């Protein structure tokens with residue numbers, strides 16, 4: 001089940017974030033700041049009262065942006081990432097956004113392939129996005 005995330009979910013979200021990302025992950029303070037921002041879309045996927053994944057998106061002018069999407073490693077390949085992404089895209093469409101963008105580390109091929117399978121395209125490579133030598137692809141999809 002997908003539901004809106006609240007600041008009570010902060011610990012669980014940070015736990016998943018730590019399991020999913022290494023150095024280039026967001027701090028707890030930053031995730032709290034994102035969750036508190038009512039203009040963002042923050043949602044979790046919950047199974048048996050446990051959070052298995054989350055997504056946070058922001059909206060600016062005509063563009064939605066996926067700030068973070070992560071599924072607990074034990075719960076991957078079950079369609080949870082897809083459900084979370086769909087829910088953010090639906091929200092963006094309701095808000096009349098024209099497109100949705102994101103950045104993903106260029107060596108994170110699991111995520112790049114996931115987005116390609118969801119009809120996102122690679123717009124370009126941003127050199128050193130996550131630090132020196134750590135590039136990211138900018139990807140997007142028209143809504």
Ligand SMILES: CC(C)(COP(=O)(O)OP(=O)(O)OC[C@H]1O[C@@H](n2cnc3c(N)ncnc32)[C@H](O)[C@@H]1OP(=O)(O)O)[C@@H](O)C(=O)NCCC(=O)NCCS
Pocket residue numbers: 020021068069070071072075076077078079080081082083102103104108109110111113114117
């Ligand atoms: C990317 C991520 C969110 C995908 O979540 P998930 O729940 O495993 O994805 P889903 O099960 O919804 O995948 C749906 C479809 O995407 C595609 N897909 C997912 N992972 C893929 C991979 N590694 N290679 C190719 N296609 C993939 C498949 O078509 C899959 O459908 P299937 O069930 O027929 O295989 C997850 O791997 C993750 O949390 N990764 C670490 C964090 C991260 O990289 N986040 C994104 C950074 S912006």
